[in-house]
Amino acid sequence: MNWGIAGHEWAVALLKEHISRDQLRHAYLFTGPGSVGRRTIALRFAQALNCPQPLEPGEPCLTCLTCRKIENMAHADLTIVQSEQPGAVLKVDQVRGLTRSLALSPYESQHRIALLLRFEEAHPSAANALLKTLEEPSRHVIMILTADSVENLLPTVVSRCEVMRFRPVALDKLSHWLVENMNISPQDSKFYAHVSGGRPGYAIRLHTEPDLLKERQRYLDDHYVLLSSTRVGRYKYISSLSAPRDLPRTRGEIRDRLFIWIALWRDVLFCAYDAQIPFVNLDQVERIKDMAEISGYKSAQETVNVLQRTQNLLGRNINPRLAAEWMMLNLPYAKINASVEKEIGD
Secondary structure (H helix, E strand, O other), rough: OOOOOOHHHHHHHHHHHHOOOOOOOOOEEOOOEEEEEEEHHHHHHHHHHHHOOEEEOOOOOOOOOOHHHHHOOOOEEEEEEEEOOOOOOOHHHHHHHHHHHHHOOOOOOOEHHHEEEEEHHHHHHHHHHHHHHHHHHOOOEEEEEOOHHHHHHOHHHHOOOOOEOOOOHHHHHHHHHHHHHHHOOHHHHHHHHHHHOOOOHHHHHHHHHHHHHHHHHHHHHHHHHHOOOOOHHHHHHHHHOOOOHHHHHHHHHHHHHHHHHHHHHHHHHHHHHHOOOOOOHHHHHHHHHHHHHHHHHHHHHHHHHHHHHHHHHHHHOOOOHHHHHHHHHHOOOOOOOOOOOOOOOO
């Protein structure tokens, strides 16, 4: 069994082996893009560790009270630590509070589980505050950190963890899983798998939250207009996203768009190269072909680099408006043949 998870069989098998052979690490670091399944696997791992009636070693029943509490992140021996909202900062006081609680024995299970989500958002002082616990772990504590990549973490933190790198699930595998487990039609499953870029969590949300698809189309339309806008128009668009007293919200607004724009330009790049790689944006094929013809592979590659560079700057807590303005300066100018009747700032 695969813990009811889409893909990542290698990770499930490895974690099961650690449990069955009593070779648990005191700290694990799960890296990969958001919605790829890092948190889900962390919770399944916690269930496998603490389930009182496992089907076999490393195979939680998923139905007992303990498993259900962990699933809902409400178990007494499971502590969740994360920033107040995506894009905010994980503070040192939060980590210090965690380390104090980990000194206590488990309340009702064999292990105390500490799950630190989006640890790339940790303030350097917060990351340093965790080091002592990582260096001198209690025998009953298992720590699980999630982050987008090891590059955005302190090397001293990374070196003390078992690193597991999660990548997007193969599109055909994810599509099949959605059909079998979510009762979604094959056509819709294929579309969700592609648009999500192989990220199971996002694919499921596209199905359960229809407004996400409308939001995605709005962001794409914005981008088509931006490409043919003047510098003033582009700055006006960034100003509409900026909340001077709420930098996390501004950072989140820009990040949401970057994920969609990067996926679009990767499709353009593959099309310009005439690479035999399936498009992510199956509903944007004609526009992608137009953009590939206009820009060519060199400009497409440069644009992907600009967008990814902006994404990296946001991950390093650079002022999001400054990062976005730099991006707007470096986006190409292109008049896209698309029926987008709107003005920037509408």
